[in-house]
Amino acid sequence: MDFKVGIIGCGSIAKLRHAPEYKANPFVKEIIFYDRNIERAENLATIFGGRVAETVDELLLDPSIQIISDCSSNENHHIFSTKALLNGKHVLCEKPISLTMEHANEIVEAQRKTGNKLMIDHNQRFTRAHQKAKEMIASKEFGNVLTFRTTFGHQGPEQWGVNKTRSTWFFKKDRSGLGVAGDLGIHKIDLLHYLLDDEVEQVSAFQGALDKVDENGKPIEVCDNIVCILKTKQGRLGTASFSWTYYGEEDNSTTLYCEKGIIKIYNSPENQIEVITKEGERINYKLESIQTNDNQTNTGVIDAFIDCVRLDKEPLVSGSDALSSLKVVLGIMEAAEHNCVIRI
Ligand SMILES: NC(=O)c1ccc[n+]([C@@H]2O[C@H](COP(=O)([O-])OP(=O)(O)OC[C@H]3O[C@@H](n4cnc5c(N)ncnc54)[C@H](O)[C@@H]3O)[C@@H](O)[C@H]2O)c1
Numbered sequence: 639m640d641f642k643v644g645i646i647g648c649g650s651i652a653k654l655r656h657a658p659e660y661k662a663n664p665f666v667k668e669i670i671f672y673d674r675n676i677e678r679a680e681n682l683a684t685i686f687g688g689r690v691a692e693t694v695d696e697l698l699l700d701p702s703i704q705i706i707s708d709c710s711s712n713e714n715h716h717i718f719s720t721k722a723l724l725n726g727k728h729v730l731c732e733k734p735i736s737l738t739m740e741h742a743n744e745i746v747e748a749q750r751k752t753g754n755k756l757m758i759d760h761n762q763r764f765t766r767a768h769q770k771a772k773e774m775i776a777s778k779e780f781g782n783v784l785t786f787r788t789t790f791g792h793q794g795p796e797q798w799g800v801n802k803t804r805s806t807w808f809f810k811k812d813r814s815g816l817g818v819a820g821d822l823g824i825h826k827i828d829l830l831h832y833l834l835d836d837e838v839e840q841v842s843a844f845q846g847a848l849d850k851v852d853e854n855g856k857p858i859e860v861c862d863n864i865v866c867i868l869k870t871k872q873g874r875l876g877t878a879s880f881s882w883t884y885y886g887e888e889d890n891s892t893t894l895y896c897e898k899g900i901i902k903i904y905n906s907p908e909n910q911i912e913v914i915t916k917e918g919e920r921i922n923y924k925l926e927s928i929q930t931n932d933n934q935t936n937t938g939v940i941d942a943f944i945d946c947v948r949l950d951k952e953p954l955v956s957g958s959d960a961l962s963s964l965k966v967v968l969g970i971m972e973a974a975e976h977n978c979v980i981r982i
Contacts, residue, residue, distance in 0.1 A: 639948055640667035644697035644727075646718050647710035648673035648682045649800035651732060651759075656707045657686045659940035665948055672697050678800060694718065698725045705947060707940075708732055712820065713813045716741035719756070723748035728755040730943045734824045734967065735960040737815035742964050746957035755946050757939075757953035758960035760828040764938045766925040767903050767910035771894070772833050774901060780913065781897025783834055783874060788892040790822040791881030794850060794862070805853040809860060817860025819845070819967050823880040827970075828955070828963040829892065830868075830876070838966045840869040840981050845974035849883045866970050 643660050645652050648671050660666045669688035671679040679690045691697045697706065698721055706722040708715055708731040719731040723745070735758050736742040749756035762768055775783055792798075795808035807813040808821060816824075831837055845861035852858050862882040869875055881889075894901040899915040906912060909922035926935070946953045969980040 639665060641665055641705050641944065641947070642668045642670065642700075642703045643705045643707065644670045644672065644691065644700075644703045644722075645682070645707045645709055646672050646694060646697065646722075647708065647714075647732075648675075648678040649709065649711075650798055652707070652709040653682055653685070653800075655761075655937055656709055656730075656940060657682050659936055660707075661686045662936070663941055663944050665944050670697055670700075670703060698722055698727070701726070704728060705730070705944075711807045711813050712737055712815055716744045719745045720748045723752050723754050723756060726752070726754065728943075728947045730757050730759060730939070731960075732759050733828075733960070734816065734820045735957070735964055737820070739961070739965060739968065742957075742961055746961060749957050755943070755953060756957045757943050757946065758955050758957065759939055760825060760832075760955045760960065760963065761937045761939045762825045762829040763832050763954055764942065767923070768829060768833065770911055770923060770925060771892075771901055771903050774911075774913075775833055775894065775896075776835070780899040780901060780915070783894045783896050785874060785895045786830065786834075786876035786893065787878070788826045788830065788876065789879045789881070789889050790826050791818075791879070791884035792822075792888040793885050794882035795821060796850070803853065804851060809850060809852050809858040811859040814860050816967055816971055817845075817847075817858070817864070818862055818880045818882045819864045819970055821880075821882075823864060823866075823878065823970065824963050824967045826878055826880070826892070827966045828959065830870075830878075831959065831962060833892075833894070834870060834872070834874065836870040836872045836874060837962055838868045838969075838982060839871045840979055841966065841970045841973050842867045842979045843970045843974040845971070861974070864970065864974060866973075 672691040673679040706727045708719045843866040845864040847857040850858045850862040866878045891904045902912040910925040911923035913921040973980040
């Protein structure tokens with residue numbers, strides 16, 4: 639079976655991950671690019687082959703296109719992804735699924751109504767080290783996970799997005815919505831849910847725009863840092879820090895403190911997992927490195943999504959998984975805003 643794929647939004651994530659991974663997939667025969675900035679669509683069509691659509695409806699109403707990647711900025715996902723699902727497309731939607739539960743529910747409802755596939759690009763689930771860590775935790779090799787700490791930070795989206803200036807939409811409240819919490823934080827909340835097979839139930843947090851300024855030199859409207867305390871349904875306690883001001887090097891690490899040892903993930907560039915047992919033994923796993931903004935490798939997300947469509951499989955990240963993570967991130971924002979503990 640060969641697929642025609644439409645990509646909406648031809649910025650950085652489309653250029654660095656979706657388009658190359660669709661191009662490399664043997665079941666994709668054509669990619670059609672759409673962006674309201676047509677030059678961006680033309681640029682990707684030149685690099686990856688394929689054609690350009692001049693309107694979004696040209697993609698959404700074309701019955702020969704089976705799959706849509708929604709790579710638009712956050713405030714549009716509920717519009718494009720919902721319409722695509724209702725028009726019979728299978729949709730891979732970028733994270734965060736939306737900025738509000740109401741909008742996120744529109745997408746998930748459209749999926750339920752149509753039965754088409756919907757996956758949200760919480761790509762942390764797909765990395766080899768995270769997959770291996772999930773196996774270790776599920777097997778209880780090192781006992782139950784008692785506490786954890788996780789972080790995700792880099793030097794900021796004005797170095798990443800297609801608009802590499804301080805006027806980037808990532809810094810605007812109405813478009814990015816949740817700042818670094820919705821950009822990087824939601825990845826790790828989803829990862830914790832996945833690794834622990836548990837859900838964050840109570841949160842507390844502090845946030846701030848500590849360093850980033852907009853095009854007018856004013857502090858940005860959304861947080862560039864947020865530090866959280868989390869409690870899960872099963873009673874696990876942990877901390878999480880998300881930052882757009884880790885200048886010098888990305889940090890994408892998670893440490894799980896278990897009854898019989900410690901599992902460190904992406905703490906060292908040499909060993910993607912390091913285990914230190916209660917007895918002091920060290921076990922290192924060399925798996926592939928995680929993608930960084932400077933080092934893009936195949937995430938496996940597109941191949942997995944094509945397989946879901948082709949083989950009628952359930953996506954590894956469902957709409958309801960994305961709703962759970964968004965709910966936690968919205969709770970974190972509320973906790974930070976009101977200086978309180980929020981029960982999700
Ligand atoms: N999964 C990940 O690891 C990951 C990483 C980065 C970004 N993202 C997500 O991907 C999405 C896009 O981010 P990006 O980094 O590519 O941003 P970007 O600014 O580089 O690109 C966004 C593109 O969408 C286009 N666009 C925006 N609104 C549009 C509209 N209404 N109609 C048509 N085109 C429109 C813009 O013109 C731009 O070309 C965001 O939701 C972001 O959170 C996910």
